[in-house]
Amino acid sequence: MSLMEITASTLEGQRIRLEPLAVAHLESLAAAAGSAEVWTYLDEATPDVNAVASLIAEALEEQDQGVRVPYAIVERQTGAVIGSISFIDIQRRHRGVEIGWAWVTPSKWRTGAAREASYLLMRYAFDVAGAIRVAFKTDSRNERSQRAIEALGATREGMFRNHRILRDGYVRDSIYYSVIAEEWPQVRRTLEVQRSDAEV
Numbered sequence: 001m002s003l004m005e006i007t008a009s010t011l012e013g014q015r016i017r018l019e020p021l022a023v024a025h026l027e028s029l030a031a032a033a034g035s036a037e038v039w040t041y042l043d044e045a046t047p048d049v050n051a052v053a054s055l056i057a058e059a060l061e062e063q064d065q066g067v068r069v070p071y072a073i074v075e076r077q078t079g080a081v082i083g084s085i086s087f088i089d090i091q092r093r094h095r096g097v098e099i100g101w102a103w104v105t106p107s108k109w110r111t112g113a114a115r116e117a118s119y120l121l122m123r124y125a126f127d128v129a130g131a132i133r134v135a136f137k138t139d140s141r142n143e144r145s146q147r148a149i150e151a152l153g154a155t156r157e158g159m160f161r162n163h164r165i166l167r168d169g170y171v172r173d174s175i176y177y178s179v180i181a182e183e184w185p186q187v188r189r190t191l192e193v194q195r196s197d198a199e200v
Contacts, residue, residue: 004095004130006087008069011120015077016113018120021060021070021084026053028081029072032105038083041139042103043166059086059101066090073104073117082108085117087125089135096133097125112194118152119191122179126188132181140173149177153187 008020019025030052033039039046047055062068069087074080083104090097099121104114118136125131136154138145150156154177163174179187 002130003092004090004097004125004132005092006069006090006097006125006129008063008071009124011071011124013076013116013120015075015111016082016116016120017074017076018071018085018117019074021056021063021072021086023053023056023060025072025081026056029056029084032080032082033103035106037106038103041142041145042101043164059084062088068101070101071117071121073113075108075113082113083117085114085121087121094133095131096135097129097131098135098137100137114148115152115191115194119188122152122184123188126181126184134179136177137174138177140175146175152179153183153190154179155183 010020011018026049030047030049033047033052036046044051044055059068059070063070067088067090069090071085072081073083073085075082083102085102086100088098088100099118102114102117104117122134125134136149136152137160138149140159157176157178160174160176162171164172166172
């Protein structure tokens with residue numbers, strides 16, 4: 001049985017480009033991360049440059065361990081870094097992966113940037129890496145995130161109760177979603193139609 005292989009490579013979209021996360025993204029990523037709204041459900045305080053440097057270092061360390069592939073989300077028109085997204089929970093033998101640590105700066109909400117970033121990662125996972133399952137999870141309180149994941153065509157699988165204890169002591173329930181290989185062709189067609197319509 002062949003293993004799924006996820007490697008860091010630049011992924012080009014219509015509006016955004018996903019670049020493998022690097023220390024060189026620090027200043028622009030810190031600027032994008034400066035709004036408290038970004039971090040409401042990400043279990044981090046609003047980070048300054050030093051905190052963002054630590055987040056990048058942690059992401060790159062996890063990449064070296066083979067458990068994460070992090071990206072910077074770059075707006076193609078301006079070249080600005082507007083957020084970040086990662087492959088996490090990489091299950092090579094079982095050919096499954098999760099898309100997580102996903103955020104964009106609030107000024108780019110409702111622009112299609114986050115949706116296109118997820119689309120690019122799903123396309124890579126299914127069409128290049130050989131995944132049979134791509135998962136998403138979100139805080140049960142985060143209704144905006146749930147709507148966004150459902151708009152990708154992912155199926156809600158259920159809730160993991162008392163899933164995580166956050167820094168402030170709150171016990172979080174997590175809602176899981178997935179797209180599986182059998183669903184991907186229809187999900188891909190729908191997302192590609194949405195991308196085309198958005199250009200009109």
